[in-house]
Amino acid sequence: MGEVSRRDLLKVAGLGVTVGALQGASLAYAVRTQNRILPPPKGKRVVIVGGxxxxVTAAKYLRKEEPGSEVILIEERKIFMSCPISNVWLAGLVDMEFLMHDFHxxxxxxxxxxxxxxxxxxxxDKRRVYTAEGYVEYDYLILAPGIEYNYEAWFGNDRKLSRICSTSFPSAFIPGAEHVALKRKIENFEEGTFVLTVPPPPHRCPPAPYERAAMIAHVFKRNEVAGKLIVLDPKDGIRPKGPGFMSAYEELYSDLIEYVPEAKIKEVDPVKKVVRTTAGDFRFDDANLxxxxxxxxxxREAGLVNPKTGWCDVDPLTLQSKEDPRIFVAGDASSVKGFPKSGDMAHNHAQRMVVRALIALxxxxxxxxxxxxxxxxxxxxxNGDPKEAIVINVLYALDREKGAPVKKKVRVENTRSKQLARATFEWAKALYRDMFS
Ligand SMILES: Cc1cc2nc3c(=O)[nH]c(=O)nc-3n(C[C@H](O)[C@H](O)[C@H](O)COP(=O)(O)OP(=O)(O)OC[C@H]3O[C@@H](n4cnc5c(N)ncnc54)[C@H](O)[C@@H]3O)c2cc1C
Known part of the structure; x- marks a missing residue:
C-alpha cells in the first residue's frame, strides 16, 4: 500500500473501516473501525488510553472522587506487568507473579x-478514540500510553535492521516477552563480553539501566561467568544516585562491570555485533541494546507530540496538552522539566494532578x-546477596506564579542497605495494592 496522508483517509468499501496515517508510522495504528461501540457521552465521560x-491510577481516582463520572479505560494488554522490580526479577530475586496484576x-x-x-x-474535532473494534466518544481524554522505542534514530528507515536488533537484542524497557528473552540471555551467558547501552536522556526511569547492570552482574557472579558486562553511557556520569551505583560496581562487581561514560552511540550493527561510540568501538557476544x-x-497519531523532542508538551501544573485542553497526558509520554519518567511519578501525575484538574474542569x-x-x-x-538498595526521594512544590512545579527537597541515600531493600518491596506492594485491589 502506498503512503496515505492523515487527511486523506481511505474508506475501505463496504467494511466500514478507514485506513489512516500510514506515513512512516506503524500499521498498528492503521485500522479505524467506523462503528460506535458505546452510546454517546453525557458530559462526564473520560476515556483513558493506556492502562x-x-x-490505572487515573481510572480509580476519577471514579472514587467524582462518582458521577463515566470512565472508560482502553488497554491493549491482557495482563499488567510491572517494569519496576523487573530488574530484581531478572536476577531471580522475586517471581513473575510479584510483577503481574489483572485489570478486572x-x-x-x-x-x-x-x-x-x-x-x-x-x-x-469529533472527540473520538478509534479502536480496532469501533470508536468511543469522549468529553475528556487522558492519554497515558507510556513510551515506544525509537529505532529509527539508529537505523533510519532500515526496518529489517531494526527488526534484527529488536529481536536479537531486545530492550525490555516495555514490559512483556522481551523481559523473558533478556532473562534467558543473562542466565545462559557463560563467557565473553555482554554490552548494555544506556538510552540518551530523557528516557524511561533514569536509574533503571544502572540497576539492571548491577542485577546482571549479580547473576554473572552467581553463575561464575568468565566475562564482563560493559555499560555504555552517553552521559558523563551516572545520574541519579551515581555514588551509590559506582560504589556497588567497584565494591561488589569490580571484575565484572566496566562502566564507560561519554559513549554516545554512532552506529549499532546487530549483525556484526558491534556498537560504535564516541568512546570507542565495542564488540560483543551478547547484549541488551x-x-x-x-x-x-x-x-503522535493524536497530533500531540512535539516532533523536536518526541514527547508531548503539557501545562506543567495540570498536564493538559498544549495542543488541546480537553486532553491530558499523564505518565512517561508527557514532558515536564524536572519530572523523571517513573512509575511513582506517573502515579502522582494521575492522582494528584490530572484527576484533580479534570474534576475541577x-x-x-x-x-x-x-x-x-x-x-x-x-x-x-x-546487591542481590544480601539484597541491598539505594534510594532517591524528591518533594516538589507548586510555584503558582511561575505556573510550574519546582523541586523543594531532594533526599538521596547512596549507602546501600538491607533496610532499603525491604523498603523497595514495601513501596512496590503499596502501589500495586493502590492500583489493583
Ligand atoms: C527496567 C525498568 C525498571 C523500572 N523501575 C522503576 C522503579 O523502580 N520505580 C519507578 O517508579 N519506575 C520504574 N520504572 C519506570 C516505570 O515503569 C514507568 O515510568 C511507568 O511504567 C510509566 O507509566 P505510564 O503509565 O506512563 O506507562 P506504562 O506503565 O508503560 O503504561 C502504558 C500503557 O499503555 C498501553 N498502551 C500504549 N499504547 C496503547 C494503545 N494505542 N492502545 C491501548 N493501550 C495502549 C500499554 O500497553 C501500557 O500498558 C522502571 C522502568 C523500567 C523499564
Missing amino acids: GWAG TPASKYGYTFLNTRATGVDR NPPHRAGGIA MRGRDPKSAVEAPTNTCYSMV
Missing part, C-alpha cells in the same frame, strides 16, 4: 469500563488551583 501506572478487579471495584483493545487513532525512547505512538472551577504537588521516590536494588 499502565498513570492510566479494579475496574469492577471502582465501576469503570475496561476495553481490552488497541486505540488506533484520535479524532480531536536500548534505543532512544519517545512518547507512545497513539500520542468538570465542575467549572479553575483546574490549576486544584492540583496538588507531586513527589517521586525511586529505589534501586544494587
Whole structure:
C-alpha cells in the first residue's frame, strides 16, 4: 500500500473501516473501525488510553472522587506487568507473579469500563478514540500510553535492521516477552563480553539501566561467568544516585562491570555485533541494546507530540496538552522539566494532578488551583546477596506564579542497605495494592 496522508483517509468499501496515517508510522495504528461501540457521552465521560501506572491510577481516582463520572479505560494488554522490580526479577530475586496484576478487579471495584483493545487513532474535532473494534466518544481524554522505542534514530528507515536488533537484542524497557528473552540471555551467558547501552536522556526511569547492570552482574557472579558486562553511557556520569551505583560496581562487581561514560552511540550493527561510540568501538557476544525512547505512538497519531523532542508538551501544573485542553497526558509520554519518567511519578501525575484538574474542569472551577504537588521516590536494588538498595526521594512544590512545579527537597541515600531493600518491596506492594485491589 502506498503512503496515505492523515487527511486523506481511505474508506475501505463496504467494511466500514478507514485506513489512516500510514506515513512512516506503524500499521498498528492503521485500522479505524467506523462503528460506535458505546452510546454517546453525557458530559462526564473520560476515556483513558493506556492502562499502565498513570492510566490505572487515573481510572480509580476519577471514579472514587467524582462518582458521577463515566470512565472508560482502553488497554491493549491482557495482563499488567510491572517494569519496576523487573530488574530484581531478572536476577531471580522475586517471581513473575510479584510483577503481574489483572485489570478486572479494579475496574469492577471502582465501576469503570475496561476495553481490552488497541486505540488506533484520535479524532480531536469529533472527540473520538478509534479502536480496532469501533470508536468511543469522549468529553475528556487522558492519554497515558507510556513510551515506544525509537529505532529509527539508529537505523533510519532500515526496518529489517531494526527488526534484527529488536529481536536479537531486545530492550525490555516495555514490559512483556522481551523481559523473558533478556532473562534467558543473562542466565545462559557463560563467557565473553555482554554490552548494555544506556538510552540518551530523557528516557524511561533514569536509574533503571544502572540497576539492571548491577542485577546482571549479580547473576554473572552467581553463575561464575568468565566475562564482563560493559555499560555504555552517553552521559558523563551516572545520574541519579551515581555514588551509590559506582560504589556497588567497584565494591561488589569490580571484575565484572566496566562502566564507560561519554559513549554516545554512532552506529549499532546487530549483525556484526558491534556498537560504535564516541568512546570507542565495542564488540560483543551478547547484549541488551536500548534505543532512544519517545512518547507512545497513539500520542503522535493524536497530533500531540512535539516532533523536536518526541514527547508531548503539557501545562506543567495540570498536564493538559498544549495542543488541546480537553486532553491530558499523564505518565512517561508527557514532558515536564524536572519530572523523571517513573512509575511513582506517573502515579502522582494521575492522582494528584490530572484527576484533580479534570474534576475541577468538570465542575467549572479553575483546574490549576486544584492540583496538588507531586513527589517521586525511586529505589534501586544494587546487591542481590544480601539484597541491598539505594534510594532517591524528591518533594516538589507548586510555584503558582511561575505556573510550574519546582523541586523543594531532594533526599538521596547512596549507602546501600538491607533496610532499603525491604523498603523497595514495601513501596512496590503499596502501589500495586493502590492500583489493583
Ligand atoms: C527496567 C525498568 C525498571 C523500572 N523501575 C522503576 C522503579 O523502580 N520505580 C519507578 O517508579 N519506575 C520504574 N520504572 C519506570 C516505570 O515503569 C514507568 O515510568 C511507568 O511504567 C510509566 O507509566 P505510564 O503509565 O506512563 O506507562 P506504562 O506503565 O508503560 O503504561 C502504558 C500503557 O499503555 C498501553 N498502551 C500504549 N499504547 C496503547 C494503545 N494505542 N492502545 C491501548 N493501550 C495502549 C500499554 O500497553 C501500557 O500498558 C522502571 C522502568 C523500567 C523499564
